[in-house]
Amino acid sequence: MQTDKELNIITKAPHYNTGKHEVITVIERLGLGFNIGNALKYIARAGKKDAMVQDLKKAEYYIKREITFVARNGDGAQFGNVSFQETHTDKEYFNDVVLDWNLSVFLYKCLEELLLVESTRYNQYRTLVNVVTRYNEALTYLQLEIRKLEDIQSSCNS
Numbered sequence: 001m002q003t004d005k006e007l008n009i010i011t012k013a014p015h016y017n018t019g020k021h022e023v024i025t026v027i028e029r030l031g032l033g034f035n036i037g038n039a040l041k042y043i044a045r046a047g048k049k050d051a052m053v054q055d056l057k058k059a060e061y062y063i064k065r066e067i068t069f070v071a072r073n074g075d076g077a078q079f080g081n082v083s084f085q086e087t088h089t090d091k092e093y094f095n096d097v098v099l100d101w102n103l104s105v106f107l108y109k110c111l112e113e114l115l116l117v118e119s120t121r122y123n124q125y126r127t128l129v130n131v132v133t134r135y136n137e138a139l140t141y142l143q144l145e146i147r148k149l150e151d152i153q154s155s156c157n158s
Contacts, residue, residue, distance in 0.1 A: 067135045107142070107145055113137040114135070
């Protein structure tokens, strides 16, 4: 039988609950699939459980997996099951999440690109090229953040 403390670590781990927006709730509300949901998870918890660069490299891994998956299987095969409709409320929610999680500009832009793909999931004009381009843009922002943090670490160690 689990104690209340053990259950709390499982259902409300502190590295996923530092603000008012719990990571799993954001993933579910935005209807993210496995890879992009995991990327968001590692961006949100970056530096709260493991080293920040390590968490961001995990997010990078999942974005790269999604790019490979989409390129191999076509657009739409890996997406979550909830339709994320880009509305005024969703934009406010996204901005509130970004502020609540205190994300850097690069991480904000990374998530913005990922969610642009999700928001056009059912758009008839969406193409595989656009999806891969957006994911690559998100990856670029994430890699800029990683390089910035590695440069800071390097200068501190010198």
